[in-house]
Amino acid sequence: MWIEVLIALIKASAIVGMIVGLAGMLGWVERKGSALIQDRIGANRASIFGFAGAGLINTMMADPLKFFTKEDIVPARVDRLLHTLAPCVAMFPVLATFAVIPFGDVLQVGERSINLQVAPLNIGILYVLAMAGLAVYGVVLAGWASNDRLSLLGGIRGSAQMISYEVGMGLSIVAMVMTYGTLDLQAMVRAQGHLIGGWLPAWGVLYQPLAFLIFLCAGIAESKRVPFDLPEGESELVSGYFTEYSGIKYLMFFMTDFIEIAVIAGLITTMFFGGWQVPYLMRDGFHFPGGAAVLLPQVIVAVLQIGSFMVKVFFFCWFQIMIRWTLPRLRYDTLMRLGWKGLLPAALLNILATAVIALAVQG
Amino acid sequence: MTVVPITWYLILGAILFTIGAVGVLIRRNVIVIFMSIELMLNAVNLVFVAFSRQLHSMDGQVAVFFVMTVAAAEAAVGLAVIIAMFRNRETINADELSLLRW
Amino acid sequence: MNPLLFGILALLMIASALGVVLLHSPVRSALSLVMTLFLLAVTFLFLDAYLVAALQVVVYAGAIMVLFLFVIMLLNLQADPQGMAKVGVRFAAVLLASLFLLAAVRFFVAPAALGSGTGMGGTPPAGFGSVEAVAERLFTHSLFAFEVTSVLLLVAIIGAVVLAKRKLV
Numbered sequence: 001m002w003i004e005v006l007i008a009l010i011k012a013s014a015i016v017g018m019i020v021g022l023a024g025m026l027g028w029v030e031r032k033g034s035a036l037i038q039d040r041i042g043a044n045r046a047s048i049f050g051f052a053g054a055g056l057i058n059t060m061m062a063d064p065l066k067f068f069t070k071e072d073i074v075p076a077r078v079d080r081l082l083h084t085l086a087p088c089v090a091m092f093p094v095l096a097t098f099a100v101i102p103f104g105d106v107l108q109v110g111e112r113s114i115n116l117q118v119a120p121l122n123i124g125i126l127y128v129l130a131m132a133g134l135a136v137y138g139v140v141l142a143g144w145a146s147n148d149r150l151s152l153l154g155g156i157r158g159s160a161q162m163i164s165y166e167v168g169m170g171l172s173i174v175a176m177v178m179t180y181g182t183l184d185l186q187a188m189v190r191a192q193g194h195l196i197g198g199w200l201p202a203w204g205v206l207y208q209p210l211a212f213l214i215f216l217c218a219g220i221a222e223s224k225r226v227p228f229d230l231p232e233g234e235s236e237l238v239s240g241y242f243t244e245y246s247g248i249k250y251l252m253f254f255m256t257d258f259i260e261i262a263v264i265a266g267l268i269t270t271m272f273f274g275g276w277q278v279p280y281l282m283r284d285g286f287h288f289p290g291g292a293a294v295l296l297p298q299v300i301v302a303v304l305q306i307g308s309f310m311v312k313v314f315f316f317c318w319f320q321i322m323i324r325w326t327l328p329r330l331r332y333d334t335l336m337r338l339g340w341k342g343l344l345p346a347a348l349l350n351i352l353a354t355a356v357i358a359l360a361v362q363g
Numbered sequence: 364m365t366v367v368p369i370t371w372y373l374i375l376g377a378i379l380f381t382i383g384a385v386g387v388l389i390r391r392n393v394i395v396i397f398m399s400i401e402l403m404l405n406a407v408n409l410v411f412v413a414f415s416r417q418l419h420s421m422d423g424q425v426a427v428f429f430v431m432t433v434a435a436a437e438a439a440v441g442l443a444v445i446i447a448m449f450r451n452r453e454t455i456n457a458d459e460l461s462l463l464r465w
Numbered sequence: 466m467n468p469l470l471f472g473i474l475a476l477l478m479i480a481s482a483l484g485v486v487l488l489h490s491p492v493r494s495a496l497s498l499v500m501t502l503f504l505l506a507v508t509f510l511f512l513d514a515y516l517v518a519a520l521q522v523v524v525y526a527g528a529i530m531v532l533f534l535f536v537i538m539l540l541n542l543q544a545d546p547q548g549m550a551k552v553g554v555r556f557a558a559v560l561l562a563s564l565f566l567l568a569a570v571r572f573f574v575a576p577a578a579l580g581s582g583t584g585m586g587g588t589p590p591a592g593f594g595s596v597e598a599v600a601e602r603l604f605t606h607s608l609f610a611f612e613v614t615s616v617l618l619l620v621a622i623i624g625a626v627v628l629a630k631r632k633l634v
Contacts, residue, residue, distance in 0.1 A: 082492065122595060126519035133527020137499070140534050144492060156538060163531060183596060367471045368583040372512075373574040375475050379482050379501075381566040386486035388558035389550045394491055394537060398498050401529070402482055405505055408521075416512040416594075417586045421602040424517050424594060428603065431524050432614050436621035438529045442536045443628035449540050450631075456545075 003112075011118045015098050022317070023258035027063060030321050037325045067251035075146070075244055082145035087245065087252035090138020093131040094259045100124040101266045102186040104276050104305045105283065108298045116276075116302070117186050124185040125177060128267065129170055132222060136162045138256065139224075139241055146244040154241035157230055157332060162222055164339035169218035171347035172211040175354045176271050179207050189275030193282070199289040201279045204272035210350045212272045214343050219264035220320060221339065223257065227327040228335060265316030273312055276305040372413035379406035393445055393455045397438070404434050470511070478504045490544035491537045495530060502526040513594040 028043070035042025074083060104116030121127055136159045143155010180188045194202040205212045221228040242253045269275055280286050281304060285295035296304075330338065379402060386399030408427045415423025449455055481504065484497030502525045509518035549555065592598050603611055 079492075082496075121515075123515050123519050126516070126523060126596075130519055130522035130527060133523055133531070136527070136531050137534075140531065140538065141496075144534075144538050152538065156535070159531065159535060163528070366585050367468055369585055370574055370583055371468075371471060371475075372508075374570055375478065377566055377569045377574060378479060381562045382479070382482040382486055384565070385558050385562045388562070389555045390486065390548060391550060392491060392542075392545050392548045394533065394542070395485070395494050395548065398485055398494055398533065401525075402485055402498065402501065405502060405525070408517075409505060409508065412509055412512050412514045412517060415514065416589065417584070419586055419589050419593065421593075421598050422606070424514050424599055425602045425607050427514075427517050428520065428599065429607075429610060429614060431520060432618065435524055435529055436618050438532060439625040440621050440628070442532060443625040446536060446539070446629045455540070455542070 007114055008118065011114075011116070012099070015103070015118055016095060019095065019098055019259055019262055020255070022262050022313075023255050024064065026258045026261060026317055026321065027254075029318065030324070033318070033321050034325045037322070064251065067254075068248060070247040070250075072247035072249065075148075077147050078244060079145045079147060082141050083244070084249070086138055086141035086145055087249045087256075089141055090135070090256045091252050091259070093134040093138075094256055094263050097128055097131045097263045098266065100127050100185050101263075101270055102189055102275060103309045104302050105190070107302045115186065116306070120184070120186060122184050125173055125183045128185075129166070129173065132162075132166055132169065135222070135260075136166075138253075142245070142253070143241040146241070148244055151241050151243050154243070158224060158241055161224065161228060161230070161335060161339070164336060165218040165221035165228075165343070168214055168339060168343035168347050169222060171344065171351060172208075172214040172218065173271070175208055175211040175347070175350050176204060178351065178354050178358060179204070185270050185275075189270055189277060192274045193277050195280075195289065201274060201277065203274040203277075208272070208350070208354070210346065212268070214347050214350070215272070216264075216268060218339075218343060219268065220323065221335070223260035223264055223320075225257070225261065225320060226324040227330050229329060230332050230335060261317050261320050262313065265313045265320065268316050269309065269312040275312075276309040278304055278308045281305070369413055369417050373410060376406045376410040376413070379403075379409065391457045393448075393457055393460070394442075396457065397441055397445070401434060401438065404430060474504055474508055478508075489548050491542045492534065495533050495537060498533075499526050499530045502530065513589055515594045516596050516599045517594070 031043045074080070099119040100117065100121055102115075102117035106113040106115055108114075119127075139155055139158040139162065141155075143151050143153075143158065146152070146155075176188070177183055180191050182188060182191070188204075192201065192203050196202050196206070200206070242250060245253060280288050281301065283298065283301060285293060285301065287293045383399045383401075383403035383406060386402065387396050390396055390399065408430055411423040411427045411430070415421065415427075445455060448460060452460060454460065478501055481497045481500040485494050485501065488494045488497060502521060506518045506521040506526070509515075509521060550558075
């Protein structure tokens with residue numbers, strides 16, 4: 001029993017370490033990416049003896065150090081308990097969502113096969129929706145506890161936006177659940193290893209393109225990124241619901257933003273783009289449709305799968321960051337209209353169409 | 364590892380229900396009264412699930428499903444009523460909302 | 466479930482339930498209730514009710530309580546010094562409630578009254594409490610109730626929108 005606890009601990013710490021590191025790196029990707037788009041150089045001043053390490057010095061050391069050493073200013077009129085609680089409550093659900101995202105198939109160590117997923121729940125998708133629901137509390141508490149008009153406005157806007165887009169997200173997930181017939185994320189990824197017509201990998205985006213678009217849109221809105229970043233509207237509300245935060249608490253909100261990008265990227269990868277599946281790679285090696293096969297040891301297969309998962313997650317993180325500097329911000333009423341009058345009916349029609357097609361194919 | 368007998372779950376449910384009932388009786392803030400009602404509903408849910416587990420029957424969990432749905436509908440309408448009341452009377456103290464009292 | 470674990474969960478649940486009733490600030494009451502709901506979801510997990518536990522977090526803690534907090538924020542309710550009834554009313558309420566609790570435990574919860582015995586029935590069948598099991602019951606045995614509930618939700622949505630709408634002068 002203690003071996004299993006140890007393995008679970010190793011998996012959990014590996015995932016958390018990787019994600020927090022990824023979040024840090026995304027900060028630098030954002031700066032350099034925005035600089036490239038805006039035809040300027042971007043942050044290039046942080047270096048140790050002239051060695052800038054392609055931004056690693058900046059993100060891994062300079063940025064966090066800056067936040068850690070800043071004074072933690074707490075205004076006098078805030079509700080102390082809630083003000084301190086809000087960043088923790090904001091960060092907990094987004095990190096916890098990674099418990100159900102599978103990052104590999106199985107790893108054979110001796111005679112023990114380790115499922116490369118921290119928590120193999122059979123209600124995996126519902127857990128993701130539960131964590132998405134809990135993520136609203138961080139925004140609500142931060143806006144309320146700051147006892148300040150602009151923060152309250154940012155908090156109300158943020159939470160209203162999040163619960164509106166949660167509905168669209170949930171319904172697009174329902175369509176995926178109908179397609180795969182399971183709520184378990186690992187089973188969904190394994191089902192995407194089949195080949196349609198003998199050569200096309202059965203990735204989710206081929207079965208449910210509309211659900212993919214709806215989920216992408218709703219996911220970016222959930223993480224309150226541009227074009228949906230009115231709650232933290234930098235040109236209107238100073239910093240929205242985290243105006244009154246500084247130092248480590250601000251770093252936690254900042255990190256939550258980037259970790260949520262990684263979460264959405266992870267979920268899109270898992271449900272729509274085959275997760276850790278490399279096309280034609282089975283548990284014992286490559287099996288190409290022509291009949292050719294390249295057999296590989298199990299460890300190499302596992303490493304390839306984890307690598308493929310990371311590449312896909314990176315791609316979607318980069319994609320979300322690029323969208324930020326491409327699209328203008330949505331006005332609040334346009335945003336709500338898109339969520340309720342655009343995504344919700346589209347998701348419902350998608351479910352209806354999926355049901356009709358599924359029945360037609362079966363019967 | 365000894366198993367927890369069902370009476371413990373039922374007693375816990377009864378205690379939560381009683382705390383909710385006390386909340387409805389002694390608090391004057393309408394929203395807190397509402398929250399105490401939700402607490403009572405949840406105590407009932409706990410009892411349903413405990414019995415469902417003991418009798419190996421899914422009927423208890425289906426009942427919980429319906430209780431949750433009805434509680435959601437009731438919370439939405441109740442809070443809308445509270446907002447409308449606040450707009451008219453500027454108060455949500457149950458003692459002051461006494462227009463219908465004889 | 467381990468009795469020690471149950472004891473810890475029960476104590477925390479009772480403490481947060483008391484927090485809902487006794488705290489003066491409505492926001493802290495609401496957060497106390499969220500903690501109670503979360504602990505209840507954990508208890509449901511230990512009782513093999515997986516779908517119900519997930520629904521508890523998604524629906525109750527994730528949607529209904531957010532609605533409560535939203536309304537509290539919208540109405541800008543601060544900590545309320547006149548939040549409680551007079552001392553006499555408080556005393557009478559607690560007395561009656563304790564009498565009720567004692568009567569309930571003695572007559573409904575006592576082992577003699579439980580027709581099914583006090584055991585937990587042993588290991589449940591495979592797939593107990595999973596989505597498939599609940600769905601199977603829900604769409605066959607309780608289909609009518611399910612359909613009526615959907616109409617109820619529609620009525621509630623329309624009612625809430627109409628009630629909370631700002632009247633155009």
